[in-house]
Amino acid sequence: MRKWIMIGIAFVAAVPSVSAAPAYGTRMPQQKQVFWGLQYYAILDRDLNKDNGDMTSRQGHVLLSYGVTDWLSLDLKASTGTIEHVDGNGDKIKYNTPVWGGGYGFRARVYQNGPLKVVGGFQHISIHPKTVKGGGVKHNAILDDWQGSALVSWDLRQLTPYTGVRYGTTDYLHRLNNDADRVYMDERRRFDAVVGADIPLSSNVWLNLEWAGGAGEALAASVNFHF
Numbered sequence: 001m002r003k004w005i006m007i008g009i010a011f012v013a014a015v016p017s018v019s020a021a022p023a024y025g026t027r028m029p030q031q032k033q034v035f036w037g038l039q040y041y042a043i044l045d046r047d048l049n050k051d052n053g054d055m056t057s058r059q060g061h062v063l064l065s066y067g068v069t070d071w072l073s074l075d076l077k078a079s080t081g082t083i084e085h086v087d088g089n090g091d092k093i094k095y096n097t098p099v100w101g102g103g104y105g106f107r108a109r110v111y112q113n114g115p116l117k118v119v120g121g122f123q124h125i126s127i128h129p130k131t132v133k134g135g136g137v138k139h140n141a142i143l144d145d146w147q148g149s150a151l152v153s154w155d156l157r158q159l160t161p162y163t164g165v166r167y168g169t170t171d172y173l174h175r176l177n178n179d180a181d182r183v184y185m186d187e188r189r190r191f192d193a194v195v196g197a198d199i200p201l202s203s204n205v206w207l208n209l210e211w212a213g214g215a216g217e218a219l220a221a222s223v224n225f226h227f
Helices: 002-014
Strands: 034-047 054-067 072-086 092-095 100-113 116-128 132-134 137-154 160-176 179-183 191-200 205-213 216-226
Touching: 034 072, 054 100, 054 116, 054 160, 054 216, 072 116, 072 137, 072 160, 092 132, 092 137, 137 191, 191 216
Parallel strands: none
Antiparallel strands: 034 054, 034 216, 054 072, 072 092, 072 100, 100 116, 116 137, 132 137, 137 160, 160 179, 160 191, 191 205, 205 216
């Protein structure tokens, strides 16, 4: 079973249409253990394709991770968020009222030797802010954020830093009245470098901080608990 799941991870990372959500780090629940947390995620800049400008987003997530096995976790999110789109002409649309969203994914520990750990994963987020109305026109937006990642960490006890790479896309589904158009991320800029750390606050509480840059720039911070 492990062999086939690892093949699936490799396939997800290789498919261009399935690939920039936070990578979660390398701390994973053991079998039947539950992690949960509260996360803030900011997409500071994401270039869109052709002359479609760029997009930013601010998001809040309730996180839940379940240990399917000691080496495989299922990751779920309940989310809200906002979107701001600046098109190629400099015109700006702000979706400032968050309504709902969510996400899912998984992580697999592919290698561990003492303090060294390698984790591969896949994550998806979808954000649906409130419709914006103005000048007799309704603007509706959905953000679809995908990523496949590979991370390497080293446990220093007081701190577990990690680094790696993610391959992702952040697409913007824009509906103008009844006409919908999916605006894709710039296909030439889909790889991000990832740097982060898990910082223990107590025996069952830790802080996760993560930065990603390359295809754009994003920051994530979360406080996490296990029981």
